[in-house]
Amino acid sequence: MSEKRYYHAIQILDDNCTGCTACVRVCPTEAIRVRDRKATIDQNRCIDCGNCVTACQFHAIIPRSDPLDIIQNFKYKVAIISSSYAGQFSEDVSYPVAKQALLKLGFDEVAEESYVTEFVIRIIRDYIRTHKEIRPIISSNCPAVVRLIQVKFPSLLPNMLHLEAPMSILTRFIREEVQRSKNLKEDELGVFLIVPCVAHVTAVHQPEGAYKHLQDGACSAGMIYGKLKDLLKNIQNNPQEIDTYEKGLTWALSGLEGEMAEDKDIRALTVNGIENVMEVLSKVEDHYLDQYDYIVLRSCTNGCVGGCLNIENPFVAMSRIKKLIREGKPFDFDTTELDDLYKEGEFAVVPLKPRSIMELDKDIKTAIKKMKQINEFLIMLPGLNCSACGSPTCYALAEDIVQGKATIDDCVVLLKRHTKEEEQ
Amino acid sequence: MAEYWNINPEHESAVRDFFTSVPEADVVLDFEIGEKDFVNSGKGSAEVKNTLKRLGIGPETLRRIAVASYEAEINVTAHSQGGRMDSYLYDEFILIRFTDKGPGIADIEQAMVPGFSTADDLVREMGFGAGLGLPNILKNSDALHIVSAQGESTRVEIMIFYGN
Ligand SMILES: Nc1ncnc2c1ncn2[C@@H]1O[C@H](COP(=O)(O)OP(=O)(O)OP(=O)(O)O)[C@@H](O)[C@H]1O
Ligand SMILES: [Mg+2]
Numbered sequence: 001m002s003e004k005r006y007y008h009a010i011q012i013l014d015d016n017c018t019g020c021t022a023c024v025r026v027c028p029t030e031a032i033r034v035r036d037r038k039a040t041i042d043q044n045r046c047i048d049c050g051n052c053v054t055a056c057q058f059h060a061i062i063p064r065s066d067p068l069d070i071i072q073n074f075k076y077k078v079a080i081i082s083s084s085y086a087g088q089f090s091e092d093v094s095y096p097v098a099k100q101a102l103l104k105l106g107f108d109e110v111a112e113e114s115y116v117t118e119f120v121i122r123i124i125r126d127y128i129r130t131h132k133e134i135r136p137i138i139s140s141n142c143p144a145v146v147r148l149i150q151v152k153f154p155s156l157l158p159n160m161l162h163l164e165a166p167m168s169i170l171t172r173f174i175r176e177e178v179q180r181s182k183n184l185k186e187d188e189l190g191v192f193l194i195v196p197c198v199a200h201v202t203a204v205h206q207p208e209g210a211y212k213h214l215q216d217g218a219c220s221a222g223m224i225y226g227k228l229k230d231l232l233k234n235i236q237n238n239p240q241e242i243d244t245y246e247k248g249l250t251w252a253l254s255g256l257e258g259e260m261a262e263d264k265d266i267r268a269l270t271v272n273g274i275e276n277v278m279e280v281l282s283k284v285e286d287h288y289l290d291q292y293d294y295i296v297l298r299s300c301t302n303g304c305v306g307g308c309l310n311i312e313n314p315f316v317a318m319s320r321i322k323k324l325i326r327e328g329k330p331f332d333f334d335t336t337e338l339d340d341l342y343k344e345g346e347f348a349v350v351p352l353k354p355r356s357i358m359e360l361d362k363d364i365k366t367a368i369k370k371m372k373q374i375n376e377f378l379i380m381l382p383g384l385n386c387s388a389c390g391s392p393t394c395y396a397l398a399e400d401i402v403q404g405k406a407t408i409d410d411c412v413v414l415l416k417r418h419t420k421e422e423e424q
Numbered sequence: 425m426a427e428y429w430n431i432n433p434e435h436e437s438a439v440r441d442f443f444t445s446v447p448e449a450d451v452v453l454d455f456e457i458g459e460k461d462f463v464n465s466g467k468g469s470a471e472v473k474n475t476l477k478r479l480g481i482g483p484e485t486l487r488r489i490a491v492a493s494y495e496a497e498i499n500v501t502a503h504s505q506g507g508r509m510d511s512y513l514y515d516e517f518i519l520i521r522f523t524d525k526g527p528g529i530a531d532i533e534q535a536m537v538p539g540f541s542t543a544d545d546l547v548r549e550m551g552f553g554a555g556l557g558l559p560n561i562l563k564n565s566d567a568l569h570i571v572s573a574q575g576e577s578t579r580v581e582i583m584i585f586y587g588n
């Protein structure tokens with residue numbers, strides 16, 4: 001059997017890991033175990049949500065993204081900024097300044113995800129209306145949510161919006177436009193995303209459902225901010241005329257995506273934060289949310305502004321972006337070409353496939369036997385869910401024991417009790 | 425005590441055999457259900473569903489089990505003075521038994537009629553009381569067994585086969 005290898009943008013530095021289990025407890029798919037005082041991630045279960053990155057106090061779980069040097073491999077370099085980027089700067093730095101600063105880092109052109117927001121909302125509505133037999137349709141924009149559904153809610157895969165995400169749509173547009181207007185060969189044009197989270201890094205390196213590999217790299221918004229900080233003063237003093245499209249920044253905020261998709265005949269629900277997302281997916285599974293036409297799910301607090309590669313607090317960033325949207329001027333972005341591409345089916349994606357990790361065994365009878373054994377171990381365990389053993393809960397330890405990945409002696413509490421008994 | 429039975433003919437003999445012998449189950453899940461505790465109601469059936477996912481049971485069967493057990497769990501919360509939910513996992517099917525502390529159902533046949541409901545204001549405020557819960561359980565189960573009487577406790581047993 002061929003095991004598919006999944007790309008992940010999360011890396012553990014063994015030297016820094018203290019085995020504290022903070023990461024183990026926040027992982028929504030229970031992918032992390034501490035064994036021999038070091039954390040390890042089950043690559044099949046990890047969905048790149050970034051919870052562990054945020055939880056680790058010891059810089060032992062490091063987000064991976066592409067270094068800026070890689071852009072030098074291309075003759076013409078285009079950066080696409082994710083909408084949440086606009087919320088990362090203090091208010092004395094205007095959005096146009098934050099945008100043109102990227103040119104100083106070596107990019108030849110900067111495009112904004114926000115260009116295509118209105119177009120994307122239009123095709124999402126069209127998709128919802130032409131897929132009446134499927135309810136609710138689930139937004140596929142958040143790569144962590146897509147992977148969560150693949151591993152924990154595979155029965156909902158047909159409900160996913162099977163269209164490319166905005167930054168990928170924009171990439172296609174840029175590839176057509178820029179390549180033509182600048183007379184470039186395909187491999188001379190490099191397109192890079194400035195992303196708010198590790199899930200987007202993973203999505204660039206291993207896109208789910210994509211027909212073509214679109215982007216050449218993903219740089220962390222935080223890393224870019226670090227490099228820009230010192231350049232900003234200078235640019236502020238010599239600002240250049242540059243177009244920006246604030247009105248489309250709605251994409252950074254999950255609530256606004258839902259509101260924009262809503263219409264007389266489209267009812268939308270918006271949910272963010274991975275725990276909430278899991279609860280809602282469970283309800284969708286049971287058909288208790290069929291009254292909704294569209295559900296927007298984002299793994300991070302408030303949507304992409306909550307991504308772990310951002311530097312600003314998600315609520316502060318949200319407030320800034322709302323201000324920019326309110327004050328933004330109208331902007332005319334010609335979508336004729338995009339409309340044509342959509343009609344040709346260019347933005348459709350391959351049906352998403354499950355990543356099955358949930359079954360205890362391929363055979364139901366064996367699975368029930370294993371579950372019985374798990375329950376027998378569970379009775380022996382203290383039920384404190386302290387995760388000192390390195391598994392997230394007593395249940396998970398019991399399961400690890402039955403699957404041969406741990407022993408009952410890993411339970412610290414039991415061990416202590418036994419030594420006490422022996423002493424007496 | 426009045427008794428109500430409905431059995432999917434496809435599983436008639438398996439169901440009869442089961443209820444005459446009631447073998448011990450390999451896996452049992454139990455859950456307390458509090459009177460009018462709408463905050464926690466539904467957690468028992470969610471736990472059952474998540475447990476069944478681990479067995480690799482198909483999505484359609486999972487859905488039927490989730491819907492039937494959820495409706496029955498809500499009924500105990502909404503209409504009784506509290507009770508419990510016990511789920512028994514066997515190789516080919518699941519049996520979920522709800523037992524409560526009364527006040528019982530005066531006329532079970534009537535309670536089964538779609539649209540019949542005695543839900544009070546609080547229950548309606550919570551969004552329940554359309555009188556569709558029991559019919560929904562009936563539709564999604566392979567066997568439904570209800571034992572109750574006015575002033576007595578109610579027992580609802582639901583059996584669902586995993587299929588292929
Ligand atoms: N556990 C129970 N104890 C006492 N009465 C019950 C119990 N379960 C159901 N009933 C009675 O049966 C009626 C019909 O139940 P059913 O679940 O079909 O509808 P409902 O609970 O009233 O509304 P809905 O389920 O649509 O929210 C209830 O209104 C109630 O009178
Ligand atoms: Mg009911």
